[in-house]
Amino acid sequence: MxxxxxxxxxxxxxxxxxxxxxxxxxxxxxxxxxxxxxxxxxxxxxxxxxxxxxxxxxxxxxxxxxxxxxxxxxxxxxxxxxxxxxxxxxxxxxxxxxxxxxxxxxxxxxxxxxxxxxxxxxxxxxxxxxxxxxxxxAVPRVPRRQSWLQEGLATYVEGIARVRAGQLDAAAMWHGLQRDMPQGQPQAGDAGLDHTPTWGRTYWGGALFSLLADVQIRRRSGVQRGLEHALRGVLAAGGSYADAWDLPRILAVGDAAIGQPTLEELYALMKDCPAPIDLAGLWADLGVVARGPTVELRDDAPLAAVRRAIAG
Ligand SMILES: [Zn+2]
Structure with missing residues (x-):
């Protein structure tokens, strides 16, 4: 041998x-x-x-x-x-x-x-x-029961990163999010994200948290800041997969980097309680309109500027 x-x-x-x-x-x-x-x-x-x-x-x-x-x-x-x-x-x-x-x-x-x-x-x-x-x-390791943050960020960010690099069509990316995000909604009997370690809540519940955070950060900052700036702040503070941090510390450091409490507020909302989200309303606000096997991205929607700042 x-x-x-x-x-x-x-x-x-x-x-x-x-x-x-x-x-x-x-x-x-x-x-x-x-x-x-x-x-x-x-x-x-x-x-x-x-x-x-x-x-x-x-x-x-x-x-x-x-x-x-x-x-x-x-x-x-x-x-x-x-x-x-x-x-x-x-x-x-x-x-x-x-x-x-x-x-x-x-x-x-x-x-x-x-x-x-x-x-x-x-x-x-x-x-x-x-x-x-x-x-x-790019994200510190978290306790297993909170792996929704790790998997949710990876699920949400990968498509956006590829669109920005010109490797994926923006409409295809938004179509995928619109198609798959309902899997992250709480099902009957589910509790909050910290207490429901199912596949759907881990990957897509975490992705839903990430999307909501990205939208809210951009709304509050006049699209000057986004989720990536919070995550870059965590990296700048020395947080990466090489280390284990507790989840609230990741969110607090991310929030400090963007100067707003969005990550911690969303966590308080979603960690213990099911917190179903009005996805139909969110897609309409972002201007993501289902059109058969793809989506139309509309620039006359209330949050079109937020969507464009995220990707496309
Ligand atoms: Zn993964």
């Missing part, structure tokens, strides 16, 4: 996490041959891209371009890459498409991605997983 090539940072992480007496292979034996490592620089960060055995040169090239596009989107949204250093472990699976991504915080942040060996350039260009995982890196 050939020894796996590991970076010094990777070794430090493994040893710091489990001690020298128990070296657990990070990958299954089938993919544990020498990975091919590429290094990217973006937004002040060094990104180490490790391809497990099973990627040919052409697929590595397509996948590297995929990561580079996601870096452009994330650096555009946050103004920098959220960490100074991160490793991406890319593993092959059968078939086509980006299958799965997971961000890990311990002992140092890294992201594991599973990619079909038949994935085409068009499928990589369409993918949301890479940007979603990068958004995770």
């Amino acid at each position: 050939p020894c796996m090539v590991q970076s010094a940072a990777h070794r430090r992480r493994v040893l710091a996490g489990i001690g020298a007496v128990l070296l657990v292979p990070m990958w299954p034996a089938s993919v544990r041959a020498q990975p091919v490592i590429a290094e990217l620089q973006a937004g002040g960060a060094r990104i180490e891209l490790q391809f497990a055995e099973g990627f040919d040169a052409a697929l590595r090239q397509r996948a590297t371009r995929w990561v580079e596009r996601a870096l452009v989107a994330i650096v555009g949204y946050f103004g920098r890459f959220p960490l100074t250093e991160v490793e991406l472990l890319v593993q092959p699976v059968a078939g086509a498409g980006v299958r799965h991504g997971t961000a890990f915080g311990h002992p140092a942040p890294y992201v594991r991605l599973r990619v079909g060996t038949d994935t085409t350039t068009a499928q990589f260009d369409d993918d949301w997983v890479m940007v979603h995982e990068f958004v995770h890196l």
Whole structure:
């Protein structure tokens, strides 16, 4: 069995996490041959891209371009890459498409991605997983029962970041939000976000919190500030996936950065109580009007300027 090539940072992480007496292979034996490592620089960060055995040169090239596009989107949204250093472990699976991504915080942040060996350039260009995982890196880890904040921000921000980078059509993004956001509404018997760890409330309940925050921050600031400025404030205060913060601290630091109490107010509203939202009214105010398989974005709506400031 050939020894796996590991970076010094990777070794430090493994040893710091489990001690020298128990070296657990990070990958299954089938993919544990020498990975091919590429290094990217973006937004002040060094990104180490490790391809497990099973990627040919052409697929590595397509996948590297995929990561580079996601870096452009994330650096555009946050103004920098959220960490100074991160490793991406890319593993092959059968078939086509980006299958799965997971961000890990311990002992140092890294992201594991599973990619079909038949994935085409068009499928990589369409993918949301890479940007979603990068958004995770920009927010401190929170207790598991409050992962709605992590997943909700990642779910909401990834599309906006891609629209701003010219990688996704704005109408397609708003259509997706309009189609999927009802899954975040409280169901019968649900409590607030902190007490309802279902899939819908975690991903889309958290996304609903994020959208409401973005709209309110822009309304209150005359569209001069948005959710990204609160999140950039958290990053500037040293908060990222490398650290665990309690959730109220994240919101307080974000609010301080934008000079308004929006995140904390919304949290007080939604953490313990179901708080259903009038989505039909919100879309109408934003000028997002369903038109068959897409939406029309109307500039005569009361909050059209807010919508345009978010994306499109
Ligand atoms: Zn996620």
